[in-house]
Amino acid sequence: MECNERRIQALLVFTVVIVIALSTITSTAFFLPAISYSQLSTTPSSNNIANTKVVILSFDDNRKGDFTYAKPILDKYGFKATFFIICGKTTDKGAMNWQEIASMQSDGMDIESHTMTHKHLNHLSASALNFEIAGSKQCLASHGYNTTSFAYPYDEGADNVTVVNTVAKYYDLARTGSEPLMFLNCNGFKNHPQTDCKTYLPDGKLTYANRYAIRSLSFDRYEIKDLFNNASIFSDFGQILNSQSNYNKGNGIISLSGIGNNVGGAVPLITFHNVRPVNNVPYTTNVGVFAELMKYLHDNGYKVLDMANLRYDTKSNVSHIT
Ligand SMILES: [Zn+2]
Numbered sequence: 001m002e003c004n005e006r007r008i009q010a011l012l013v014f015t016v017v018i019v020i021a022l023s024t025i026t027s028t029a030f031f032l033p034a035i036s037y038s039q040l041s042t043t044p045s046s047n048n049i050a051n052t053k054v055v056i057l058s059f060d061d062n063r064k065g066d067f068t069y070a071k072p073i074l075d076k077y078g079f080k081a082t083f084f085i086i087c088g089k090t091t092d093k094g095a096m097n098w099q100e101i102a103s104m105q106s107d108g109m110d111i112e113s114h115t116m117t118h119k120h121l122n123h124l125s126a127s128a129l130n131f132e133i134a135g136s137k138q139c140l141a142s143h144g145y146n147t148t149s150f151a152y153p154y155d156e157g158a159d160n161v162t163v164v165n166t167v168a169k170y171y172d173l174a175r176t177g178s179e180p181l182m183f184l185n186c187n188g189f190k191n192h193p194q195t196d197c198k199t200y201l202p203d204g205k206l207t208y209a210n211r212y213a214i215r216s217l218s219f220d221r222y223e224i225k226d227l228f229n230n231a232s233i234f235s236d237f238g239q240i241l242n243s244q245s246n247y248n249k250g251n252g253i254i255s256l257s258g259i260g261n262n263v264g265g266a267v268p269l270i271t272f273h274n275v276r277p278v279n280n281v282p283y284t285t286n287v288g289v290f291a292e293l294m295k296y297l298h299d300n301g302y303k304v305l306d307m308a309n310l311r312y313d314t315k316s317n318v319s320h321i322t
Contacts, residue, residue: 053248054303054321055241056269056310057081058175058216060114060151062089062096065276067104069287073275073294075107079304084114084151084175087139098143105145110306112149113137113171121157129166137170149307150174151271158213159206164199167212173312179215180240181247181266185318186210188247188266196317211312211319216269219293220283228280230289237293240268241302267310267321 057074059066062085074081083096083104090097096104105111115121115132116139124132133150140147150167155177157163167174183189186197192208199210209215217240226232247266273283275290285293297304305321312319 053241053244053301054267054305055297056216056267056305056307058084058151058269058271058307059275060084060218060271060273061118062086062101062114063274063276064094064096064100065274065284065287066272067096067100069277070272070275070290071104071107071109073287073291074109077294077298077304079294079297080108080110080306081304082110082112082149082307084112084149085136085140085145086114086116086118087136087143088116089118101143101145110149110308111140111145111147112151112307113140113147114151115153118153120154121152121163122160126162129163133163133166134170148172152176155218161204161206164206164212168199172211173214173307173310174212175214175216175269175271175307177216177218178221179209180217180243181268182215182319183209183247184265184267184320189215197312197319198317214269214310214319216271218271218273218283220271220273220285223285223289224282228286233289234292234296237296240270241297241300244268265321267305 057079059070059081062083066083083101085096085101089095090101101111113136116136117132119128119132121129121132136150137147148171150171150173152158152163152174157167158174158176164174179189181188186194186207186209189209194207194209197210198207199212201207207213219237219240222236222240223233226236244266272285272290274281275285275287277287278284279286309322310319311322
């Protein structure tokens with residue numbers, strides 16, 4: 001009897017402790033600041049939607065910081081990304097060199113083309129345009145890289161028939177700006193109605209989104225807009241990444257195929273330029289901030305992909321994720 005009473009007492013004490021702990025957690029949750037490192041990092045992922053959350057990561061301009069600081073963080077989580085290389089600028093100060101690029105590829109990173117010298121493409125002569133677009137493919141091939149994707153410098157050229165026709169001769173896909181999501185069927189852009197991803201309209205004009213105008217976002221632009229304030233950087237990142245959940249419904253990665261859906265899946269393509277231990281530098285992401293952003297992707301069950309995971313189906317004129 002005495003023994004049972006002790007047990008009941010112990011049970012009561014345990015219950016009271018649990019109730020206090022629960023109420024503390026609840027009230028803390030309500031009074032948390034708008035956003036913080038810890039809140040972002042510990043948000044539990046929901047299993048039923050976790051594997052429909054994806055992001056394609058790119059790094060442009062072969063900056064050394066991407067090798068020295070970003071790669072170890074990507075490696076920590078097993079994330080693979082695309083590195084768009086300016087083939088004529090691998091010996092510049094602060095640039096990733098060929099040895100580092102080779103090490104990127106041998107560790108599973110995707111190496112793609114970002115022109116020879118990073119020119120504005122819209123007003124070049126035919127030969128200069130060819131040098132930038134075909135020349136960079138050839139230049140990368142001479143170093144052992146078979147490239148299938150191209151990224152337009154300054155997000156310029158995807159609305160120019162001459163530029164696009166040249167790109168189309170040498171690459172399967174080309175990436176431009178400036179949208180938080182790429183709709184795999186190309187039919188979710190409110191201001192640019194399309195029914196599929198065909199490159200040309202019947203009148204010969206270019207469509208807004210197509211295989212040579214894969215829409216993406218330079219996240220470092222948000223960092224500038226946010227005046228490098230960590231709280232707003234993290235909240236913007238979470239918002240952009242989560243916006244896909246309105247479109248990617250279903251139980252697996254296969255649901256991201258645009259085929260057969262009214263509005264196919266949507267994928268955020270996020271670009272960084274330079275990751276370094278510096279603050280408040282435009283187009284440069286502080287390495288600590290970058291580490292937190294990648295931790296967020298990991299902790300929230302995002303599947304991180306590169307450009308090689310994005311394919312275009314020429315029969316159905318939509319893209320899909322592999
Ligand atoms: Zn660039």
